[in-house]
Amino acid sequence: MADQTDEARAVPGVVVQADDLLTRDGTAAFLGADSRVTLLEADRIADADILVVLTATVSGKTLSTMSRASQATEGRIRIVLVADHISEQQLALAVNHGLVSFLVRPFTSFSRILSAAVEAHRGRAALPPILMNMLLDRMRTMQKDECPTGLLPVELSQRELDVLQLLAEGMDTVEIANKLSYSERLIKSVIQAVIKRLDLRNRTHAVAYAIRMGIL
Structure with missing residues (x-):
């Protein structure tokens, strides 16, 4: 599939995945109420532009989720990760799978997640300086x-x-x-x-x- 430009779809399709249903449903409800994104069910990952992943701890399972999303979209998807911490090796792997934004979970909010998803679709990355370095x-x-x-x-x-x-x-x-x-x-x-x-x-x-x- 050819790379899409920022203008290819004005309103990005977003899939939300999380470790627990409460976090997933709460985030999905907030994003779904905003006209700047279109919320998609998890089984429509191949149609998504953005994947939001929320987890306390980044694990092999988290990276596998990103890898499957990348494969399903032939590398097109952009990923926003919300977690407490990420290691150097995990960060390098996550970027290879499509990570463009990382938000530190204890210091983020639904509105910041929404903003990161919209900015990711526009091609703007949001990695904290310490992670970029x-x-x-x-x-x-x-x-x-x-x-x-x-x-x-x-x-x-x-x-x-x-x-x-x-x-x-x-x-x-x-x-x-x-x-x-x-x-x-x-x-x-x-x-x-x-x-x-x-x-x-x-x-x-x-x-x-x-x-x-x-x-x-």
């Missing part, structure tokens, strides 16, 4: 240990490299557009093109991949 450090270590530098399957333009560099610095599309004096629409188009050409999951995965390959 942890992910980037891990990717740099993997690059040094396992990969020769500069061997990308496709050649990236200087503009694409500039955008990836600013993403790695934590900027969103508006900030990057202002920094490079381009339109936000163009920046989104550049990001989507890189993701599609390199067969990646999302912008966080693109930054991590670029670092692993030694170009950032």
Whole structure:
């Protein structure tokens, strides 16, 4: 299935999965009452744009849920994870499965989960700085240990490299557009093109991949 752009569907379809029924039903009820998303049943995961996963502890089961969702949507789905904590290794795996946003459960709310889902559909990641740094450090270590530098399957333009560099610095599309004096629409188009050409999951995965390959 071809990668969808942010404009492909104005209102994203969202599936909610949680460890317990109370958390799942409460979150689903809140999201379902908002016109910015369309709530889908769990058995419609293949039609979903966003998966919201709520858990106290990230486990192998949690990662398997993400992996199955990614496979069901051929890598298209974007995942919002709400949990107490995530390890470095789990974070790297989760990003590979489609994770774009991580919310710390004791400090989040239904409204923040809704906002993260809407922003994820727009292509905006929301990883706390400490997790982003942890992910980037891990990717740099993997690059040094396992990969020769500069061997990308496709050649990236200087503009694409500039955008990836600013993403790695934590900027969103508006900030990057202002920094490079381009339109936000163009920046989104550049990001989507890189993701599609390199067969990646999302912008966080693109930054991590670029670092692993030694170009950032």
